[in-house]
Amino acid sequence: MNPEPAARPGDTSRAELLRVLGREHGAGLVDEIVVKVGADIIEGRYEPGDDLNSVELARVFGTSRTPVREALQALQREGFVDISAHRRPRVTTQSLAEVRDMYQVRAHLYRMVSRCVVDVATDRDLAGLRLVQTRLHDAAEAGDVDGYFWTNVEFRNTEARLTGNATLCRLLDNLGLRMLRLRHLSLSMPGRMAESVADHERLLAAYDDRDADVAAALTASIVLRGLRAIERSGWMTSRGTVT
């Protein structure tokens, strides 16, 4: 459709996709298709509701339909595609209600992350987080939205990793991937980056104080601010989203 190769974000979302899908190898027809189509969906080159029929994709990628079908099912697992029997797969459409739900769950899970971090993180771990925070700060000063966005993703991934809870990481990866479009949109809103930097600063202070209650509350607040930014943006009403 829109064969414009995405500049830098593409590479990073590509890596994130591979990581989350657990297909680290990256070699293999299926992975190639998953990453390409997935990135096309995340970065908006496919609109919600678009048809993704296997025969056309097979033609585009020069493969048979078998790897395409596998790729589409992998994308369905991650919530990017809806597949029902004998019907053409379609790009998932998210309702405002679903978006709210995702943010609520994500906020709640990050409460757990922050409590765990307070419990188990060493000073060294916190120093690592602070390092990422520095890069957030710099990106914000430079007004580099994409850079800020991906560093922010890294910040949250680092926190999750620190808990040492693989199940928690998996669920957050899954949710995070689905919300990638939205999180990007949210951080693009005017004034959001500065706000976000300040919030992260406060969160790190709470970690340093080993104050679980404050850290959990701040984390949840940070996530939910993203939701509010989206709600204010009117993005939802500008799309063909069902109630």
Place this chain on the structure above:
Amino acid sequence: MNPEPAARPGDTSRAELLRVLGREHGAGLVDEIVVKVGADIIEGRYEPGDDLNSVELARVFGTSRTPVREALQALQREGFVDISAHRRPRVTTQSLAEVRDMYQVRAHLYRMVSRCVVDVATDRDLAGLRLVQTRLHDAAEAGDVDGYFWTNVEFRNTEARLTGNATLCRLLDNLGLRMLRLRHLSLSMPGRMAESVADHERLLAAYDDRDADVAAALTASIVLRGLRAIERSGWMTSRGTVT
């Protein structure tokens, strides 16, 4: 929905599998294979680590390898099977650490469920829950472990449904399915059923009081008691599970 108490555990786990996989129809080769193999894993007819090669399964089911491969990937999505490139799929082995992680996350998510239930459930909803609780009580009195187990699953599903949060339901379904083996084991421990009935009774009382803090704490406690039962059982050490 299920007027007859599960005569055979297989029937119910079959239905639960279909529901969680979003494959309600149940018609189709892939679904048949998913359900059969999935139930075999849940109910222990395959040991963790067993090979599940597609050609043998295709022979067993009298199909080609294509639907078998799709089924195996669906099972991988739910965490029952590990697939890596060019190697035979294997039944997932869970380490004790992973089990602990799953229970912790599940407990935390059910905190959210209980808070939501307190917020949004009508008296009519709570009456529905109490009805399930009655059946729990009866099954416990009758010493019907399987009946109790599946009614318990229904109780938790009902709570989740009440929140109206589809994302939350999805994550809990996913987690719940992976933990099915463990939850069953946990409830089979001597004295657990009676304990569980009493816990649920207290939880319902908290719902009636609209006391979110107590409800959340009780819910988490109920989940974590399941974990402790498993830890005491020594199940993990009797399996070839890595620590």
Place this chain on the structure above:
DNA sequence: ATTCACTGAGGTGTCGACACTTTGCGGTCG
């Protein structure tokens, strides 16, 4: 003009085949 059966073009689900990779086994050599 509206409805509805029909149809054919396009797509999905499944199949059997084939090349490449892994694995288990036996023989060779230190």
Place this chain on the structure above:
DNA sequence: CGACCGCAAAGTGTCGACACCTCAGTGAAT
């Protein structure tokens, strides 16, 4: 006796083919 090499058996990834299903469009009947 054990380590190493190589080969055959077994399994995976991908392909093209084909039967069936869906859907938009046609045209006839109301």
